[in-house]
Amino acid sequence: MDLNADLGEGYGSWPMGDDSALLSVVTSANVACGFHAGDPSIMRRVTGEAVERGVAIGAHVGYADKAGFGRRFVDIEPAALRDEVVYQIGALDAFARVAGDRVRYVKPHGALYNTIGHHEEQAAAVVGAVVDYDRTLPVLGLPGSAWLRLAADAGLTVVHEAFADRAYTPSGTLVSRREAGSVLHDADEIAGRCTAMATGQPIQDSAGGALKVEPASICVHGDTPGAVDIARRVRSALEGAGVTLSPFSR
Template identity: 65%
Template sequence: MERPRVDLNSDLGEGFGVWRLGDDTALLDVVSSANVACGFHAGDPSTMRRVCAAAADRGVTIGAQVSYRDLAGFGRRFVDVEPRELADEVVYQLAALDGFARIAGSRVRYVKPHGALYNAVVTHTGQAEALVAAVRDYDPDLAALGLPGSEWLRLAEEAGLRTVREAFADRAYRPDGSLVPRREPGAVVRDGDEVVHRGLRMVTEGVVRAVDGTDVAVRPASLCVHGDTPGAVALAVRVRDALRDAGVEVRAFG
């Protein structure tokens, strides 16, 4: 029987200037894929270059975490941007990060939308189409990372892009498989034991307990542990070790 495997990803490079968010270096010793901010919700050229270099040194796969142009809101506010403009802004972010990845001897391998854009393209067909068009035009070999059942993954698959199902060990789920919005209480799971339990169950059983107590199918190829939560590094280590102890190989999909 083939050994089960999963990618472990985290959002990195989310500082800006002298301000740092999370321990990028420590997390890069734990995860197999890094979703690197591209300057629109967080990140700046020096941060992008530093994180890409550190990821390349460790053999961690680099992904572009693209966002609305919303530094003030950390990309967590919906922006009703025209699809063509959104596509251009995604290409802009992709190209910027890919430049630093190539300087480091690597390259961008996948795209993951951030924050409000991630949530929007679950159901917003126009913005999902724009995201797909940007990826297809820039590099159709890039994978699309996102929520199962989203318009983003559906349209990406129709366009011939490789799609990768993602789940969140530290986020609460609704019964329909969508994420509980961050503005609602309990949207982020902060109990370490619960995060580890949920992550392990997602990968080994293909389900997660929703807020109403029902089990929702997820079956992730990539599992995310956010890098901006308190104790993120130790929590990511616990999730990785629990997966390995359960016989799951932690390996990048890219």
Template identity: 60%
Template sequence: MSAPGPRRIDLNADLGEGFGVWRLGDDEALLEVVTSANVACGFHAGDPVTMRRVCRGAVAAGVSIGAQVSYRDLAGFGRRFVDVAPEELAADVLYQLAALDGIARTAGGRVSYVKPHGALYNAVVHHEAQAAAVVTAVAGYDPGLAVLGLPGSRLLQAAAEAGLPTVGEAFADRGYTPEGTLVPRGLPGAVLHEPAAVAGRAVRMVRDGTAVAVDGSVVRVDVGSVCVHGDTPGAVHLARSVRAALEAAGLVLAPFAG
């Protein structure tokens, strides 16, 4: 029996979050670092030109393309909860997913997974109806698409029940509550900026399956992909530091979905 090879781990970032003449983050530089790109689909950020540019860049770099779906909240960058009816939310997710996949295919790629953004990501940790709506849209479009989300979330549970592939995500640059959820933005410890600390945190998450919460307690994290936010100040340097630390720990960086 041959010995198992090095563990593979995915590194993802949110890309394409500019709009019109406004640019947010350095998509081109991050595409040289990450293995999966969560591409904004126009509801919280992004536009057709930006989506096309990022998809072309991702295909050229061999980076997996994911649809980062959101509430219809361009003004709030998708970070405000919207009490939208499940049927409407499912249609909105389907609209975003189909639009990005169409653009990705003209660039020689395709959407291979779906990840909610911002307030929707946090809502579907516990919100049964909205989690089900997201899953309904994904399964209806392509039952082979993976769903990326917070371990233990209702979203991943519903996706697994629907037969969709699921991938647990850990956040190298975000703070955790003792319950294993993300600290809301605006509260102390919500966003981490120091490269060495963020990189060390990523290695611990992958190697040990744990993270230190804001109160000092240790929480379990089931990691199939590590996220570094593209709009975090110094995002490119953070992502490079995380990748270098993961590789130094003997991990192979590779997309979780092709």
């Protein structure tokens, strides 16, 4: 099983999260590329440390929107979006290569991630960017998203992810964040669900039924100290259950 998390989300004098702590937990790092967060020096530091620890580097591409941290939908023309994504992957790949590895996958961030779940033109644009840059790069996303469907159509390798701390509906989609209970907070419960997902067991869905979620990667969060603790708990629960942790991209 692979664990992925967002890293390198500081900017200049403003830190965010504890990149070093998370890099000791995850096997894949979604590294911000300087558009919604991150900057060249942070990218060098995070990619360098990722390579040292054997963590795979993914391009966490986003809208060019530092003021909104990439969490605002931007109705950018698809051709311009495609170019922006190529730019971001190329910039991050430079640091990954300086560090001795290369970008191993692509995962969109924030509002772009959400948008391309359903927005066909923007989804096609991001797919096009990956095809342009390197059609051997896997893409990470949510089962059922336009993003993964169009990526598969284009011949890209698609990788399903699940969220460690999110509730699922009986049909396997995420419960909306607007609903109560959509986000789980109990570390033991979260770790237990991750272990179930990693060992082919069902988890409990939002209606109380049994749901099989079979991700190739589980996304954990790390932007708060508590989140790092949960991520550590997930990792140790998986290891305790005999699950081998390694990057999906290797």
